[in-house]
Amino acid sequence: MKKLLATLSLVSLVQNYPVMAQTQTSEQLPIQGSDYIQKVINAKLIANFPDGQFYPNSLISRAELASILVKAFHLEKRQAVEQKKAKFIPDVPSSHPGYQDIQIVLKTDIMKGYRGNMFFPNQRVSRAEGLAIFAQAYGVFQFPNDTVNEILTPHPDAENIPTWARKAIATVVSEGFINTDTQGNINPLSPMTRADMAYVLSKYLQRQQKQPETPVVPGVPQL
Template sequence: MRQLSISLSLMALLQSLPAIAQVPESTSGIPSDSIQQVTAVKWMTNFPDGKFYPERLVSRAELASIMVKAFRLDKREAVTKENLTIPDVPRSYWAFNDIQTVLKTDIMKGYRGNEFFPNQKVTRAEALAIFAQAYGVFQFPDAAVNEILASHPDEKSIPAWARKAIATVATEGFLNTDAQGNISPLKPVTRGDMAYVLSKYLQRQQQQPETPEVPMIPNSPQSP
């Protein structure tokens, strides 16, 4: 019921936006309507000069902030836990609360010594895996994961820990690739990349307010 309420609110907000006759692409190749949609719901924001800068890379702190907004992680029960001690994220840090939230909810992990490395840039594999963790990773069997990813020429470069998560994102239609279908999992993720994934997730919420079912993969064993 809560998901339905959220979806209806998002639909109302998007419907209030002016219609776009032709949507040009940004310099990153990401359709401008993707950027418009995620900024309209305030999951991501423009810089003070009013520009989005889709080619800019995303840091761990920025990704934490995006995930909290998009999935309303601050409303989850785990957030009520006692604050964690993070040596490189003092209380005065701009994303302190968001970083606490993603760690408490297990959407993101810290490093040795409980450090977070908030300014470290994020790879596409990491960003997609973190997105899938918040969305809900489909528990595909390995054979199904391999089948889903087989159409991407660079699928062998996907780290083992990210394969199931990226298969989830691909199955749901949230994945952006280059013209050849490459996922480029080891490249840094850009703001444009995140805008694309989030806009597709937003559209899915409008179409299917309820939690989506795990799709069946032909000729593959069912997940236990």
Template sequence: MSRIRQLAGTLCMVMVLHSTSAIAFFAAPKAIAQTPPTTLSTSDAIQQVVAAGLMNNYADGQFHPERFMSRAELASILVKAFALDTRAAATQENLVEVQDVPASHWAFNNIQTVLKTGIMRGYRGNMFFPNQRVNRAEAFAIFAQAYGVYQFPDDTVAEILTPYPDAASVPTWARRSLATALNEGFVNIDAQGNIRPLQPVTRGDMAYALSRYLARQQQPGV
């Protein structure tokens, strides 16, 4: 992976020099860190993100890591984790027209923020489908977009994805973003080393990604 580490450093410079690229880079990419995705337990991850205020327990006091996440929930978590509401695009006064998310919706402001910043996109007919489940490919690709996507060349993306048995099931549109998330250690994999890109993302999955992100903020280079 040394070649990928060198390439990541080069890409970091490229993103500084080409900040007007069509792909948005909202966070400076870090150096490659090949920390095994299984080194952090789900319970540890949950404790960390709850303590940081990025996710909350339910009214019964339980986190319920097995529960699936909706688009509205994902939007709200990412706004908080990456302070998306402080980015320039989020401060635009004009609202994005969204037919199925009225101003009374609990996640209205957060959904407006992810749409204005381009972190998430709506569907045809100005629909957002806030209650729709999100699969793991979508969730981690969106997470990577909020973090900052490496502009890896295709051969490097393939090199990152190839070790995973189910890499072929990663949608084409998500490959580069998911490669960034994997490369940064944000993706938890199963015992067989599978990414499971088409399975619904769970609260436990997102807690893991957020805990790894917190570790990077606290210890750059981890």
């Protein structure tokens, strides 16, 4: 299915109605094995902390999300980056370690600032926000509302997904990128952890792997 970057202000809506993820107390999703975590470490999309630990339950900040998305989708190569000047962000000076990546996600409209051009780089993101912004970089499927509802209905807490995130989350669900708890809940209002993001990225990397070529069988004409 053809993917189109959402031109409605999906991410703009996210930014205008921010969710303070750190205030949520929902049950954390189970971490089943570490293969997917190692996969994203090997791909250099998320690094261990200086002490060599991954800390899967640590929460993702907006600055960290920006850095991850630039690496995963090579956003620095998107044409819009070369066409726009650097934006003045009061809380992200040029000395900030995430300055370049934050500038890139802003220039490509993958993420937006809040009112007054503030980015709040240290603010934690909810799963709804993180998944919606990931889908924005990946390409949001322009499903009709009936299809969105059909995709999300099997998840018991689908009604908790904010309206602005439903189409984006339907995209990641349909692509098999999302992790859920044992009851199939998406937990959209819970904080997004490093393990959550690693799972999404590992599934994305798996999708990017080249399919094996069809072997040539002697005596069989090639179409």
